[in-house]
Amino acid sequence: MTTVSAAPWLDVPADHPFGVATLPYGVFSTAADPVARVGVAIGELILDLAPVVRLLAPRLAPAVAGPSLDALLAAGPRTWAEVRAAVTTWLTDPSFSDQLGAHLVPARDAVLHLPFTVADYVDFYASEQHATNLGRMFRPGQDPLTPNWKHLPIGYHGRAGTVVGSGTGVVRPSGQRREPDGGITFGPSRRLDIEAELGFVVGAPSRLGRPVELTRFAEHVFGVCLVNDWSARDIQAWEYVPLGPFLGKSFATSVSPWVVPLAALDAARVAPPERTVPLLPYLDDSRTPPWGLDVRLEVRLNGHVVSRPVFDGMYWTGAQMLAHLTANGASLRTGDLYASGTISGARPDQRGSLIELSWGGAEPLRLADGTTRTFLEDGDEVVISAVAPGAGGTVIGLGEVRGRILPAGRD
Numbered sequence: 001m002t003t004v005s006a007a008p009w010l011d012v013p014a015d016h017p018f019g020v021a022t023l024p025y026g027v028f029s030t031a032a033d034p035v036a037r038v039g040v041a042i043g044e045l046i047l048d049l050a051p052v053v054r055l056l057a058p059r060l061a062p063a064v065a066g067p068s069l070d071a072l073l074a075a076g077p078r079t080w081a082e083v084r085a086a087v088t089t090w091l092t093d094p095s096f097s098d099q100l101g102a103h104l105v106p107a108r109d110a111v112l113h114l115p116f117t118v119a120d121y122v123d124f125y126a127s128e129q130h131a132t133n134l135g136r137m138f139r140p141g142q143d144p145l146t147p148n149w150k151h152l153p154i155g156y157h158g159r160a161g162t163v164v165g166s167g168t169g170v171v172r173p174s175g176q177r178r179e180p181d182g183g184i185t186f187g188p189s190r191r192l193d194i195e196a197e198l199g200f201v202v203g204a205p206s207r208l209g210r211p212v213e214l215t216r217f218a219e220h221v222f223g224v225c226l227v228n229d230w231s232a233r234d235i236q237a238w239e240y241v242p243l244g245p246f247l248g249k250s251f252a253t254s255v256s257p258w259v260v261p262l263a264a265l266d267a268a269r270v271a272p273p274e275r276t277v278p279l280l281p282y283l284d285d286s287r288t289p290p291w292g293l294d295v296r297l298e299v300r301l302n303g304h305v306v307s308r309p310v311f312d313g314m315y316w317t318g319a320q321m322l323a324h325l326t327a328n329g330a331s332l333r334t335g336d337l338y339a340s341g342t343i344s345g346a347r348p349d350q351r352g353s354l355i356e357l358s359w360g361g362a363e364p365l366r367l368a369d370g371t372t373r374t375f376l377e378d379g380d381e382v383v384i385s386a387v388a389p390g391a392g393g394t395v396i397g398l399g400e401v402r403g404r405i406l407p408a409g410r411d
């Protein structure tokens with residue numbers, strides 16, 4: 001496979017995570033022009049897409065004109081491919097330098113916004129290691145994996161209205177907690193946690209009553225982002241039986257500002273782990289090109305790396321999650337977001353949540369600055385970043401999602 005590199009006048013190193021093989025979409029504004037608008041990241045710059053498309057490909061202008069990615073998501077896979085091909089040409093062919101020059105903004109001068117209107121939000125549970133670890137802690141004495149786990153990707157519907165952009169402060173939630181003596185109290189969570197996840201962003205909708213087959217994944221899903229599904233473990237542990245997560249997870253979910261198109265992840269596709277239970281036909285991906293993804297994450301707490309989760313071991317793929325999510329005929333809307341569930345690898349340093357890293361609080365983490373943590377303290381900042389392999393040795397960056405814990409309001 002040949003690799004294209006950005007035009008020399010852009011000065012983007014070949015292995016930059018936002019090189020010309022990535023081209024993620026986001027929404028930005030600047031002090032000089034505070035209107036939120038669609039941008040494509042290239043190196044340390046952002047291409048202001050709407051004026052460039054108006055000039056060079058006016059037929060595509062409506063898809064990138066608004067203050068969000070919504071129109072582009074809704075436009076569907078043919079338009080996604082056309083816009084990506086056009087942007088690739090403009091950024092690699094030096095003859096476009098004059099036309100582009102006025103529309104490239106230094107990324108450091110930009111404010112990045114929540115990139116799309118989140119329609120529905122679903123959270124899966126696709127890591128066997130994470131499910132096993134949590135099963136051990138939440139349901140000691142039972143099989144860690146529930147009997148359904150290898151037959152279907154377990155998930156729940158979350159709260160779309162509290163999905164927030166990277167950098168938004170996260171107020172420590174309050175809720176009901178069961179104290180060690182059995183008493184029930186209400187107050188700020190004492191076991192506030194992170195969940196490092198990959199989010200799938202739905203573009204093209206589907207019709208009510210029509211399941212989306214495995215092989216149609218890329219016709220509906222536009223791309224991926226990073227997700228931090230903040231979780232209050234004490235609230236969750238008390239409330240979740242029998243209907244599943246509720247207020248312990250609905251107070252905030254942070255997403256990264258850049259959405260990386262599926263088209264950028266071609267070289268990162270890998271086979272998922274071997275399935276140990278036969279799958280029903282609608283989930284059987286043994287004869288379709290695989291949608292496992294070699295995405296490598298890094299979780300930093302106050303600047304210190306605490307984990308390096310890997311997505312390639314996830315038992316369920318994004319295509320299977322979508323097939324299952326729609327298997328009952330539930331329709332997709334533009335802007336639906338579904339997250340993979342916490343990404344935990346087999347090694348202890350690949351666990352994607354603090355409850356696993358500190359084993360329920362029993363084994364505090366020692367950070368490089370000498371402090372220790374079990375769960376999050378007020379003022380703590382968590383940054384999750386990720387990269388994936390691109391064609392010809394390039395690096396595909398997913399950017400980062402950032403969030404800081406603010407003290408609870410009132411008891």
Ligand SMILES: O=C(O)/C=C/C(=O)CC(=O)CC(=O)O
Pocket residue numbers: 123124125126127130131134135138195197229231240245249340341342
């Ligand atoms: O096993 C449980 O009872 C709880 C599991 C989770 O909290 C995980 C969750 O929200 C889904 C995920 O991120 O994997």
Ligand SMILES: [Ca+2]
Pocket residue numbers: 123124195197229341342
């Ligand atoms: Ca989660």
Ligand SMILES: [Mg+2]
Pocket residue numbers: 158159229230249250251252253
């Ligand atoms: Mg949430």
